[in-house]
Amino acid sequence: MPSEEHGLRAAGLSVGYGGPLILEGLTTTIPTAGITAIIGANASGKSTLLRALARLLRPAGGTVFLDGTDIARQSTRSVATRLGLLPQTPRAPDGISVDDLVRRGRYPHQRMFDQWSRADEQAVRRALELTGMVELREQAIDRLSGGQRQRAWLAMALAQDAGTMLLDEPTTHLDIAHQVEILDLLVELNHSEGRTVVMVLHDLNQACRYASYVIAMAEGRIAAAGEPSQIVTAEVIQRVFGLAARIIADPVTGMPLCIPERKAAGTDPRRS
Numbered sequence: 001m002p003s004e005e006h007g008l009r010a011a012g013l014s015v016g017y018g019g020p021l022i023l024e025g026l027t028t029t030i031p032t033a034g035i036t037a038i039i040g041a042n043a044s045g046k047s048t049l050l051r052a053l054a055r056l057l058r059p060a061g062g063t064v065f066l067d068g069t070d071i072a073r074q075s076t077r078s079v080a081t082r083l084g085l086l087p088q089t090p091r092a093p094d095g096i097s098v099d100d101l102v103r104r105g106r107y108p109h110q111r112m113f114d115q116w117s118r119a120d121e122q123a124v125r126r127a128l129e130l131t132g133m134v135e136l137r138e139q140a141i142d143r144l145s146g147g148q149r150q151r152a153w154l155a156m157a158l159a160q161d162a163g164t165m166l167l168d169e170p171t172t173h174l175d176i177a178h179q180v181e182i183l184d185l186l187v188e189l190n191h192s193e194g195r196t197v198v199m200v201l202h203d204l205n206q207a208c209r210y211a212s213y214v215i216a217m218a219e220g221r222i223a224a225a226g227e228p229s230q231i232v233t234a235e236v237i238q239r240v241f242g243l244a245a246r247i248i249a250d251p252v253t254g255m256p257l258c259i260p261e262r263k264a265a266g267t268d269p270r271r272s
Contacts, residue, residue, distance in 0.1 A: 007032035007196065008053060008083070008164055012062035015052045021060060022048045023220045030164075030213075033194045035187065037201045037211035041241050045220040046200045047088055047168050053198070054085040054166050080108035084162035088169050088200075090153050092141045098152045099137040102127055105159030127158035130185055146173030154182065158189075165189075167199040171206070179203075183210045204241075208232055208255040216240045232256040 009029040014021050022045050030036055030053070038046045051057045053064055055071050064071045071079060084105075092101055105127070106120040128134045131151040141149055150173050157165055170186070171179040187210060189195045201207045207214055208228040216224045216231060218240045224231040233256075237245045243260055250257040 006067055008198075009065050010049075010053065010062065011065065013049075013052060013059055013064065014061035015048055015057050015059050017057075021220065023052065025062070026220070026222060027062075028215060028222060028225065030196065030198055032196055033190070034212045035190050035197045035199075035210060036213045036215060037199055037207035038215045038217060039201060039204055039207050039240070040217035040223075044217040044240070046217055048220075049215075049217065050085075050166050050168050050198065050200055051087075054083060055079060056085070077108050080160070080162070082163050084157045084160040084165045086153055086157045086165070086167045086170060088172065094142060095140050097137070098128075098133055098139055098141060098144070098155070099124070101141055101152055102133075102137070102155045102159050105156040105161075108160065123159045123161050127155040130158060131155040132181075147175065147178050150174055151178070151182070163194075164196040164198070167197065169200050169202065171201070171203075179206070186210070204232070204237075204258050205250070208257065209250060209253050228255050232258065 007030055011027050013023055013026040015023040026049065038049060040046050048057065052059060055064065058072075066074060066079065066083060102124050103120075106116075106123060109120065110116065125134075128137055131154050133148070133151055133155050136144065136148060136152070141152060144152065150170070154167075154170060157167070165186075167186075171182055174182060183206060186197050186199070190197050199211075201211075211228060214225065214228050214231060215222055216236055223240050224236045232247060234245055234247055237243055237247070237258060245261055246259045247256045248259060249255070
């Protein structure tokens with residue numbers, strides 16, 4: 001686990017949206033320079049936790065610490081240079097181009113008398129190259145396919161060049177080939193640059209394959225947290241998802257692979 005003086009952690013975190021609390025008394029530490037996947041059923045609090053870590057939600061109780069200091073007491077610019085967020089359903093102004101969107105990721109690094117630098121240009125170019133969006137940089141976001149749009153938003157997050165990236169379902173709208181491409185890219189950034197990656201994923205097997213640390217949530221609480229090989233068990237899957245499953249070793253990675261069991265034994269839906 002990382003030192004409490006570095007990285008991102010929550011202590012006694014309680015969060016809601018004006019009604020009943022979604023998270024209550026939640027405490028967790030995000031491993032620095034690791035890849036963390038947050039998993040759980042719908043409405044389990046995954047996205048709420050990510051938004052609270054990103055300071056988009058004001059806690060009803062508890063504290064989020066970034067590098068040992070209450071994140072609520074830090075300036076927006078200071079937080080944005082260290083913490084990047086890709087929300088689940090990002091919105092862009094009508095007609096904005098890919099290039100303009102990605103450039104917005106550089107805003108936290110700019111100063112009043114140094115509006116655009118060579119470092120900014122290089123960061124934008126690299127983000128476009130990494131996401132395969134160079135040839136589409138002049139295209140309007142609203143003219144792109146869902147997958148292309150998702151890659152453009154990811155490019156903006158990469159251009160921000162923050163040491164910690166918070167990604168809410170980064171593979172949404174992507175076909176399986178592009179899902180693997182994006183997840184491989186995040187692993188490469190983690191390994192080559194030491195970036196901390198935290199992502200909400202619906203695909204449990206992708207979480208096990210790509211994450212070094214998994215947080216499993218149920219009803220706004222952490223049901224289990226740790227390395228995939230330690231916590232992804234049939235018992236945890238039953239508790240978190242209400243699903244009977246068998247856990248075997250992934251033949252490629254050796255990590256847990258979840259095989260759901262049929263609810264009605266002996267039936268074959270292909271023959272119905």
